[in-house]
Amino acid sequence: MISLRGRRALVSGGSRGIGAATALLLAECGADVGIGYRARGDEAAEVAKQIADRGVKSFAQAADIGTREGAELLIDRAVRELGGIDLFVANAGIWPVADVAVAEMDDDRWFTTMRENLDSLFYTARAAARAMSDGGRIVLVSSTAGQRGEAYHADYAASKGAMISFTKSLCIELAKRQITVNSVAPGWVDTEMAAGAMAQGGRERIAAGIPVGRVATPRDIAGPIVFLCSDLARHITGEIVNVNGGSVLCG
Numbered sequence: 001m002i003s004l005r006g007r008r009a010l011v012s013g014g015s016r017g018i019g020a021a022t023a024l025l026l027a028e029c030g031a032d033v034g035i036g037y038r039a040r041g042d043e044a045a046e047v048a049k050q051i052a053d054r055g056v057k058s059f060a061q062a063a064d065i066g067t068r069e070g071a072e073l074l075i076d077r078a079v080r081e082l083g084g085i086d087l088f089v090a091n092a093g094i095w096p097v098a099d100v101a102v103a104e105m106d107d108d109r110w111f112t113t114m115r116e117n118l119d120s121l122f123y124t125a126r127a128a129a130r131a132m133s134d135g136g137r138i139v140l141v142s143s144t145a146g147q148r149g150e151a152y153h154a155d156y157a158a159s160k161g162a163m164i165s166f167t168k169s170l171c172i173e174l175a176k177r178q179i180t181v182n183s184v185a186p187g188w189v190d191t192e193m194a195a196g197a198m199a200q201g202g203r204e205r206i207a208a209g210i211p212v213g214r215v216a217t218p219r220d221i222a223g224p225i226v227f228l229c230s231d232l233a234r235h236i237t238g239e240i241v242n243v244n245g246g247s248v249l250c251g
Helices: 017-028 041-052 068-082 107-131 154-177 192-201 203-208 218-229
Strands: 008-011 032-037 058-062 085-090 132-141 180-186 240-243
Touching: 008 017, 008 068, 017 032, 017 041, 017 085, 017 218, 032 041, 032 068, 041 058, 058 068, 068 085, 068 107, 085 107, 085 218, 107 132, 107 154, 132 154, 132 218, 154 180, 180 218, 218 240
Parallel strands: 008 032, 008 085, 032 058, 085 132, 132 180, 180 240
Antiparallel strands: none
């Protein structure tokens, strides 16, 4: 039911996990899709190839989007390669694996998490909003941690909570241009980023704590993101869509 043919999409953090799954699903729906990545060039090139194999335009661009220059480089490449931007999925980010209490957290961990998760969002969203066509869609990938907090990962939770507030602020600013801004908040997802934590905590124990009884796949998260990019969701803006199998229920 969802056709994105003729739409031009950009996904940050698109070389693996949720970003790669989202980029491929956007392409399956007919969108031209570019991806940004930090360091995994071979994986990014493979995702771009799989996108192109679906008969649409694609590119992969290395960029340090925690800086203004890197973010603008990525957005400029999308405009140049695709002719503009209609859809932007802000997926890039990190989750530091080690448990660290706030009282023991050093400055470097705090500032690194904020740079990779929050500064990168600000720089890319600002550049994308300037370049985006009226009627566009912006979807931010947040986390359940941004809603309920996460002990020993306060840096990550704070960055994702800020992303939720950013969603609600930006959606009003862009509403007159008919650009919607929403966030998808996943719980546990079977990605490389979460693999270490799941190994430590026990995958079966984690799955048992999710009401539907399983950990999400990246494509489980990609589906709602693509829905929010479609015209089916044109009257939804400023919302936080929880995709967590019922593990966190927010009214």
